[in-house]
Amino acid sequence: MMKKHENGTDLFVQDQGQGAPVILLHGFPLDHRMWEEQVKGLSPHFRVITPDFRGMGQSSLPLSAMSLEQYAQDVLSLMDELGIEKATLGGFSMGGYVAFSLLRLAPERFSALILANTRPEPDGPEGRKNRMNMAVSLYDKGAAAARDAMLPKLVTPATVQDQPQLIDNLKQIMDSMPAEGLVHASIAMAFREDSVPLLSSITVPTLVIAGEQDAIAPPDVMKSMADRISNASFQIVPAASHLVPMEKPEAFNSLLLEFLHDVKA
Helix, strand or coil, X not given: CEEEEECCEEEXXXXXXXXXXXXXXXXXXXXXXXXXXXHHHHCCCCEEXXXXXXXXXXXXXXXXXXXXXXXXXXXXXXXXXXXXXXXEEEEECHHHHHHHHHHHHCHHHEEEEEEXXXXXXXXXXXXXXXXXXXXXXXXXXXXXXXXHHHHHHHCCXXXXXXXXXXXXXXXXXXXXCCHHHHHHHHHHHHCCCCCHHHHCCCCXXXXXXXXXXXXXXXXXXXXXXXXXXXXXXXXXXXXXXXXXXXXCHHHHHHHHHHHHHHHHC
């Protein structure tokens, strides 16, 4: 656990385990803590790096408007600081959008790719409007605005019923977010670039993981993304919604470990 001063800001990063580096990028409105089970499962075999995006978790608030490219630049600076030449890159949801930016900026720094519950298309006018409304309600209600809007979409109703501990943990993470940091993230996502044209240029081994009941990044959307990446394998985790890494960590980790061991072999 440490803070690094990068690009004029303090970025928080958790760096655990030894071996080939795996960088996991969190989603919205979350931070590195969403990867807790992956850090536990992977760190006996790999060096697992989980940063907090600028303005989220324990990283400092941005002083000016953010773009996904800037979040990506922060990740590249962290890699330099941590002495990581090349890594496996994993992105969940918003973290997937940042992963696409990283592949545009510095594809040579990544040896494999994991895309979880994310999509390559940009927002249309309706999606942008929703994110702007989210930004306004974050100023009105604080981080609770994001929690209330997102929680029902992150996990299945069965999980809400059967895993109260997970739900409490999730609420705690979301409630601790700096509202203004989430505003920055909402606007950066609203105006993100179309990553569909990038897909055919991805040549590294790629694992695409969908949640069977995910309404945010539905399996059919993720399947068509995987089909455009030459070296991709596509997996659906049953009885899971959007937040597969936390909702179904055993299933998620076993897909990750199998993929990472194959990549290393």
